Amino acid sequence: MNDIGLLGLGVMGQSLALNIANKGYNVSVFNITSDLTRTFMETRAKDRNIFPFYDIKSFVESLSKPRKIFLMIVAGQPVDEMIQKLIPYLDKGDLIIDGGNSYYKDTTRRLKELKEKGILYLGVGVSGGESGALNGPSLMPGGTIEAYDLVKDILLKISAQTESGPCCAYVGNDSAGHFVKMLHNGIEYGMMQAISEVYDILRKVLKLSTNEIAEIFEEWNRGELNSFLIEISHKLMRHIDKSTGKPTLELILDKAGQKGTGKWTAEAALELGIPTPSLNAAVEGRIITFFKEDRTKLSRKIQKKYPDLTLDKEKIIEELKNALLFSNFILFSQGLWLMSEASKVYGYNIRISDVLKIWKGGCIIRAKMLDFYREIVDEKDDNSNLLNNEKSIKFLMEKIESVKYITNVAREYYIPMLIHNTALDYFLSMTEENLPANLIQAQRDFFGAHTYSRIDMEGTFHTIWE
Ligand SMILES: NC(=O)C1=CN([C@@H]2O[C@H](COP(=O)(O)OP(=O)(O)OC[C@H]3O[C@@H](n4cnc5c(N)ncnc54)[C@H](OP(=O)(O)O)[C@@H]3O)[C@@H](O)[C@H]2O)C=CC1
Numbered sequence: 362m363n364d365i366g367l368l369g370l371g372v373m374g375q376s377l378a379l380n381i382a383n384k385g386y387n388v389s390v391f392n393i394t395s396d397l398t399r400t401f402m403e404t405r406a407k408d409r410n411i412f413p414f415y416d417i418k419s420f421v422e423s424l425s426k427p428r429k430i431f432l433m434i435v436a437g438q439p440v441d442e443m444i445q446k447l448i449p450y451l452d453k454g455d456l457i458i459d460g461g462n463s464y465y466k467d468t469t470r471r472l473k474e475l476k477e478k479g480i481l482y483l484g485v486g487v488s489g490g491e492s493g494a495l496n497g498p499s500l501m502p503g504g505t506i507e508a509y510d511l512v513k514d515i516l517l518k519i520s521a522q523t524e525s526g527p528c529c530a531y532v533g534n535d536s537a538g539h540f541v542k543m544l545h546n547g548i549e550y551g552m553m554q555a556i557s558e559v560y561d562i563l564r565k566v567l568k569l570s571t572n573e574i575a576e577i578f579e580e581w582n583r584g585e586l587n588s589f590l591i592e593i594s595h596k597l598m599r600h601i602d603k604s605t606g607k608p609t610l611e612l613i614l615d616k617a618g619q620k621g622t623g624k625w626t627a628e629a630a631l632e633l634g635i636p637t638p639s640l641n642a643a644v645e646g647r648i649i650t651f652f653k654e655d656r657t658k659l660s661r662k663i664q665k666k667y668p669d670l671t672l673d674k675e676k677i678i679e680e681l682k683n684a685l686l687f688s689n690f691i692l693f694s695q696g697l698w699l700m701s702e703a704s705k706v707y708g709y710n711i712r713i714s715d716v717l718k719i720w721k722g723g724c725i726i727r728a729k730m731l732d733f734y735r736e737i738v739d740e741k742d743d744n745s746n747l748l749n750n751e752k753s754i755k756f757l758m759e760k761i762e763s764v765k766y767i768t769n770v771a772r773e774y775y776i777p778m779l780i781h782n783t784a785l786d787y788f789l790s791m792t793e794e795n796l797p798a799n800l801i802q803a804q805r806d807f808f809g810a811h812t813y814s815r816i817d818m819e820g821t822f823h824t825i826w827e
Pocket residue numbers: 369370371372373374392393394397433434435436438439440442443460461462463487488489490491
C-alpha cells in the first residue's frame with residue numbers, strides 16, 4: 362500500500378510527485394492521459410518509489426487508508442469531473458487534496474458536497490512553480506484541522522524550509538487555503554507589473570541595455586529589494602537568443618497572459634469592499650497589454666513631446682529602488698487588509714503572521730521585506746491594515762519623494778506606471794482626512810435623493826437643490 366496518490370502529471374504534478382518520493386514516501390501516480398504517465402515513469406520517475414496506475418480504481422486501491430489523493434490538475438471543471446470519478450472508490454474518512462489554483466468559492470462548495478459523503482477535503486495553495494514544487498514549495502492548506510492532520514507530516518516535509526521554519530502551516534477553515542493562494546497571486550501580479558514599470562524607465566528614459574538593467578537588478582537583489590522576482594528578472598535578462606544573438610527578453614511580444622487568479626482577487630476586493638487599487642491595476646495592466654493592435658495604431662497617431670532634461674542616472678536608479686520598495690509595501694498592505702476582511706466575513710480565522718512566514722520561502726512573492734511586514738503585523742492586535750503602524754508610515758514617508766519624482770519623470774516621458782501611481786494615490790487617499798466625497802454625496806443627493814450625512818450634526822439629510 363502506498364502512502365499518497367498524486368493525480369495529474371503536468372508541470373506541477375510531476376515535480377510534486379518527485380518531491381514527495383524524495384522524502385521517503387511511496388507515491389501512486391495517475392494521469393488522465395496514460396501516455397504522460399508512461400513517459401514520466403520512463404524518464405524522471407525511473408527507479409524511484411513512484412508507482413504508475415492507468416485506471417482510477419486500481420490507483421485508489423493502491424493507497425493505504427485513510428487514503429490521501431493529491432489533485433494537481435487544471436482548475437475548474439476538470440476538478441469536479443475528477444472528484445466524481447474518484448467518489449465511487451473512496452471510503453468515509455478518505456481525503457482529497459486540491460493543490461491547483463482553484464477558485465475559492467468552488468472549494469467551499471466542494472468541501473460541503475464531500476462532507477455530506479464523509480469525505481475529507483483540503484484546498485491547498487501551492488506556490489513556487491516547477492522548481493518550487495520539486496525542491497520545496499510554499500504550501501497554504503485550508504479546510505478542517507482533521508483533514509490537515511492526515512497529511513500534515515508530508516506537507517511540512519515537502520515544503521520549502523527557511524530560518525523561520527517550514528513554509529507550510531494550516532492557514533484556516535473552509536476555502537482559506539485557496540483564498541490565500543489567490544491573494545498571493547494578486548500580489549504577484551502587482552509585484553511583476555511594478556518591476557516591469559521600473560524596467561521600462563530604465564530602458565526608455567535612461568536608455569540602458571538589457572544587460573545593464575540586469576546588473577542594476579542584480580545589485581538590488583543583494584539589498585532590501587531582495588526577492589525571487591527581482592532575482593529571476595536579472596537572470597532572464599542575461600539569456601541570449603541563439604538565432605539572433607539578442608537578449609531573448611527583447612524578442613518577447615508585449616502581451617501578458619493570465620489565468621484568472623489576479624482577476625478573482627480584484628473581484629473579491631470589490632465584493633468585500635476593501636480598496637485594492639494597485640492589485641486591480643495590475644490586472645488592468647495585463648488586460649491593456651492584450652490590445653496590441655489598438656496600441657500600435659494609436660501610438661502612431663500621437664505626437665510625444667519629450668522634455669529637454671539633463672538626467673542624473675545614479676539619482677534615477679536610486680529613486681527607482683525606493684519607489685519599488687514603496688509600491689511593494691502598498692501591494693502587500695492592500696492584499697493583507699483584504700485577507701483580514703475575508704477571514705472575518707468567511708470565518709477563515711487566518712493568522713496573517715503565519716501566512717507571511719510561509720510566504721518567506723518557496724513561493725513567487727518571497728522577498729526579504731516580508732520579515733518587516735511580519736514585524737508590523739506582530740506588533741498590533743488588530744492587524745487588518747499595515748498602514749496603521751508608525752514604522753510603516755516612517756518607511757513610506759522616507760520613500761514618498763522618490764515615488765513622486767519617478768512618477769513625474771515617467772509622465773514627462775509618456776511612460777505608464779499603473780502600480781506606482783495607484784500606490785501613491787492610495788497612500789495619499791488613505792492618509793487624507795478631507796477627501797472630496799462631499800461633492801459626490803451632494804451630486805448623488807441632487808440627482809437621486811440619496812441623502813447625505815453632515816459634519817456638524819447627527820442625522821440623514823436631503824436637500825431640494827433647485
Ligand atoms: N505552473 C505553475 O507555476 C503553477 C500552477 N499551479 C496550478 O496547478 C495546477 C496544475 O498546473 P500545471 O501543472 O502547471 O498545469 P499543466 O498544464 O502542466 O498540467 C495540467 C494537468 O491537468 C490534467 N488535466 C487537464 N484536464 C483534465 C481533466 N479534464 N481531467 C483530469 N486531468 C486533467 C493534465 O492532464 P493531460 O496533460 O493528460 O491532459 C495535466 O496533468 C493548475 O491548477 C495551476 O493553476 C499552481 C501553482 C504554480
